[in-house]
Amino acid sequence: MNTPANTPASHAMKLLLLSNSSAPGRTYLDHARDAIAAHLTGVDELLFVPYALADHDGYTAKVAAFMDELGIRVRGAHTADDPRTLVEAAQAVFIGGGNSFRLLKSLQERGLVEAVAARVRAGVPYMGSSAGTNMACPTLRTTNDMPIVQPASFASLGLVPFQINPHYLDPSPDSAHMGETREERLEQFLEENDVPVLGLREGTWLRRDGDTLTLDGVPSGARLFRAGAEPVEHTPGADLSELLATEPRFDSRTA
Structure with a gap:
């Protein structure tokens, strides 16, 4: 597992974790434009990590x-033979969405898990955004994605000590879908692991500035799941800094 996200080094961390990158009727990232601009104040060049999709140049x-x-x-991180050299010189890093399993496998193979986290x-x-938000967690275990490839482990960047489920969908009483709801899948995760999971609905995001963690975005907000407790709703503006003191306890068999 990576260095815990509540170590002294975490006081310097600045994170913007989006549930999604595209919103209905809006262009790419436009729904979070103001938050992105504020987060990247003073940044002249951004290092983008495109490995969650197959078309790195197009992405x-x-x-x-x-x-x-x-x-x-x-x-683009893919433009260097050793992308770690670009990470070492980066003013800011953006990891985009796509398939979380492909993304993590690519980061591991290129030595970028440790490089980016440091x-x-x-x-x-x-x-x-999306898969890139999954990467900020201790593991990718609360992703919604199909495991199209097999990473060396599920351990990701560990920039926060709790789990996130991007694109969280509430159960629909009118749906004819007979499989598990998202809520049921997260409850199954919590039967095996004792760590909070924040379900980020579409159009929401988290902002971390050192030891402060704030929810922002659309009014529907987020839903927080804990083992043995009823889920709790949080609306934009909520201070979720207590989650940064979490000590995740996972089933070690799947680390």
Whole structure:
């Protein structure tokens, strides 16, 4: 497991963790434009990590088009033979969404799990969306994605000590779907692991500034799950800093 997110080094961390990158009727990342601009204040060039999708060039170009409107240049991590050199020089890092299993496997193979985590703990701003938000957790175990590849382990960056479920969907009483709801799947996770899980609904995000963690975005907010307790609703503006003191306890058989 990576260095816990509540160590002294965590006081410098600046995180923006988006549930989603696209919203209905809006262009890419536009729903969070103001939050992104504030998070990247003073940044001239952003390092984008595109490994969650297969088309690295196309994905990087999409991010670059948005960031250009903020006056920020974008460099794709895939453009270097050893992307760790780009991480070491990065002013800020953005890991985009896609398939979390493919993303984590790619980060592991390139030595980027440790490299990115170290730079972010040193104070380099980190931004994640969807799978990139999953990567900020201790593990990817609360992703919604299909395991299309097998990473070496489930351990991810560990920038926060709790789990996140991006794109959280509430149960629909009118749905004909007969499989487990998202709530049921997270309850199953908590039968095996004792660590909070924050279900981030579409259009919401978390902002971490050192030891302060705040929920923001659309009014529907987020739903917090804990083992042995009823889920708790949180609305934008909620102070969730207590989650940063979490000591995650996972089933070690699947670390």
